Amino acid sequence: MTTEVNAAAASGTASAAEAPRATGPADARPHGSAVEGAGHWWQERVSALAALLLWVWFAVSLLRLPSLGRAVVAEWLSSPLAAVPMLLLVAATFWHIRLGLQVIVDEYVHDEGSKLFWTVLIQFAAVLGAAFAAFAILRLALDGAPAG
Amino acid sequence: MGPAHGRLDPSPRYRRRPRHRRRHCPVWWLWAAADGADSYETFTGWATHWSGIVVAVGLSWALIQHTLTGLRHFALDIGAGYELSTNKKWSLMTLLLGVVLTAALWAWILRGLWS
Numbered sequence: 436m437t438t439e440v441n442a443a444a445a446s447g448t449a450s451a452a453e454a455p456r457a458t459g460p461a462d463a464r465p466h467g468s469a470v471e472g473a474g475h476w477w478q479e480r481v482s483a484l485a486a487l488l489l490w491v492w493f494a495v496s497l498l499r500l501p502s503l504g505r506a507v508v509a510e511w512l513s514s515p516l517a518a519v520p521m522l523l524l525v526a527a528t529f530w531h532i533r534l535g536l537q538v539i540v541d542e543y544v545h546d547e548g549s550k551l552f553w554t555v556l557i558q559f560a561a562v563l564g565a566a567f568a569a570f571a572i573l574r575l576a577l578d579g580a581p582a583g
Numbered sequence: 584m585g586p587a588h589g590r591l592d593p594s595p596r597y598r599r600r601p602r603h604r605r606r607h608c609p610v611w612w613l614w615a616a617a618d619g620a621d622s623y624e625t626f627t628g629w630a631t632h633w634s635g636i637v638v639a640v641g642l643s644w645a646l647i648q649h650t651l652t653g654l655r656h657f658a659l660d661i662g663a664g665y666e667l668s669t670n671k672k673w674s675l676m677t678l679l680l681g682v683v684l685t686a687a688l689w690a691w692i693l694r695g696l697w698s
Contacts, residue, residue, distance in 0.1 A: 505623040508616050568610045571617035
């Protein structure tokens, strides 16, 4: 039973002419690890923890504001104690998004060309989103917001 | 260049359209606050419109559900909860808790919005 399942899995990678054969740990081991896998896994957890803490801080901060009017929000973000965690929140969240989307691509996109395309697109989109958010935070924090 | 320049240009051709209004809500909120009172009004207009609320409820539910599932996986990463019935119980619990927390959040928000 196990042999049949393994043979079915192996036939995907073996050339059609070869007879399907079982693959086990002995076949996988010589390839070694993907090297970056553990780092990616760890970063995903750390960014998740950072984002979790910062989102809780963010939610509590919003609840404590007297209103969500623009002047109130702008004054709140003019404090470094609000602006710096907001920047960290943006960084942690977009980094976590990038890592998570990358996993989807790694696991479900098998064509190398498509994989490269989506990897680059995700990277660009995450950096773009984070940059725009950071710019907005800094603009408010550094008192450069247009009056009115 | 940026939206701020579009706002200063009186010609209708360059009149700014609300873009990305359905995505990255917090980023749009930050951008609108930094951009000025007009932009902020556009944001709050959409955020309090029924269609904006529908989108925001969906986004907040997705974030809460993802967070709860993430916490469940933190427990699994530590090595706890692999027993089949325990695993199933917490899997169902996160689904239930996600809906309950989202409902509680929006009950609280809408109470303030419409009172």
